[in-house]
Amino acid sequence: MLGKKRVDVASSEEITQFLNVTPVQFRKDLSYFGGFGKRGVGYDVARLTREIERILGTDAAWKIAIVGAGKLGSALLGYSGFDELNLQIVAAFDSDPGRIGKVRQGVRIEGASRMKEILKEKGIRIAVLAVPADSAQKVGEELAKCGIRAILNFAPVNLILPKGVSVSNVDMASELESLIYKLKGERA
């Protein structure tokens, strides 16, 4: 088990050490999409990476827009994690005239009025929503009208949008709630 120190092949056990899943789950999930491993051997890491990227769709590049260029939006513009998912930030928007025209991380901040035009032109289908809570619903609706089909929502608001628009919430609040709930249980 420790004899061969090759990294080009790894067993489900080795791989899931660093993940939040059990080896069985890992194998089962993968087998749903097809058997990529070799019995008695393990998984070819390079191929596995390719297959997973293909399954998730991160093998092709996706263009995304950051909507809202305040503190959070700016932080996201500099966030390195997007690269790894093959996501390219190709546009940023804000309604504050003081921010429009500024360039952050090579991306020019545009006014909200040019949103539709630019989103269509560049073929953007994913938006990251980083506006204040009280304008999130309104901006979300606008994005839906502009043809955006997927929104990563950072505002602590439950967006109600037309069917066909997927919303994923980065929900700090509920994560914190569950942490507090656990802490409370410990003390009891």
Added chain:
Amino acid sequence: MLGKKRVDVASSEEITQFLNVTPVQFRKDLSYFGGFGKRGVGYDVARLTREIERILGTDAAWKIAIVGAGKLGSALLGYSGFDELNLQIVAAFDSDPGRIGKVRQGVRIEGASRMKEILKEKGIRIAVLAVPADSAQKVGEELAKCGIRAILNFAPVNLILPKGVSVSNVDMASELESLIYKLKGERA
């Protein structure tokens, strides 16, 4: 159904319109902690709010610390959502000498060396981890040593920490992955 436009009482159906749960789930979850509603009427919103806060533990204030005062950390220092959960940011830390001593949103950024001292002194048990991915594990371990029992982790890293320390991941990557996966499915 539309006759009484009172906001002091609402049915599970009305409430869950804005939530991500079904009315039945809502009622069942609540009934686990006790029946707070009146049959044929609905839930007293004020009381329900109090009860949920009590259950979640957000009725009492919790002190939290922001660890890492880069772009993301700074954005979090100004994030308004913490207030609503009765969370008070009472400390911020960074290892960059250029940032230490600066005050953001009324909180002074302290050096990492003073972490243990300050966390203990102020009785902080929840930390928000906003450091770069490559130092997240190390800093997480330090926090665990300082007596932190709950970590909200923003770094795209799976923290391995001693049992008893709860970690919640704000996992932008996996949220984005699921969005892309959905988009891909639509196009097929």
Added chain:
DNA sequence: GATTGTTTGTGAAAATCGGAACAATGTCCA
């Protein structure tokens, strides 16, 4: 006060999820 309509709380059924066990398939070595 009886009746009607509404909504909660809950017990039972259905679906989903996760783990254990195991057969199938591969490598390695004599």
Added chain:
DNA sequence: TGGACATTGTTCCGATTTTCACAAACAATC
């Protein structure tokens, strides 16, 4: 070739979660 060993892919089973269905409880109206 054959046997020992390793690891996948899959089936089965128990547990958990979600949905369904409905009785109990309440308000309103006649």
